[in-house]
Amino acid sequence: MAAKKKQEKKLRILFVDSKNDLSSQLAEHYARKMFSDRYEVYSAGPEHDIVDCDLLSVMYCAGEDLRDLVSKDFSDDRFLPRDEGFDFVVYTEKPVFDRLAKKSPWQGRQICAHMGTREEFTATDDAELADQLLAMADRVSKWVAENLADPEKLRSLISA
Structure with missing residues (x-):
């Protein structure tokens, strides 16, 4: 009989933004796309809205x-x-991290990784808005690729 390789437990990550409508959704998407074999990925926010x-x-x-x-x-x-x-809670908006980190149940597992907010966009037309959304998606994708490749890298980013 061939010995089965013991399956490692996937680490659980929660991405958080204010309404779970933008950057945390992108982070969840890219993390699942790139690292579904290593992580159980979720996203949420303190408020409920619709995805942008x-x-x-x-x-x-x-x-x-x-x-x-x-x-x-x-x-x-x-x-x-x-x-x-x-295992890790990644706040994709610094104001949300500042508001929630000290009172959250996830002490010692929280990471502040500000990836931008819709309020920071300066678009004056649809083309500029599309460019800014794509730039945010690129930032989020790069952050996910760079930091989720190695769980030790995530551990080094813990802020609270």
């Missing part, structure tokens, strides 16, 4: 289909594990 419609449209035109993503708040037990047992 402009983001969905721009990304679809760029060849990334995000239409199956769903915005979630922290109490959404349809899409989030009930036990809150995340």
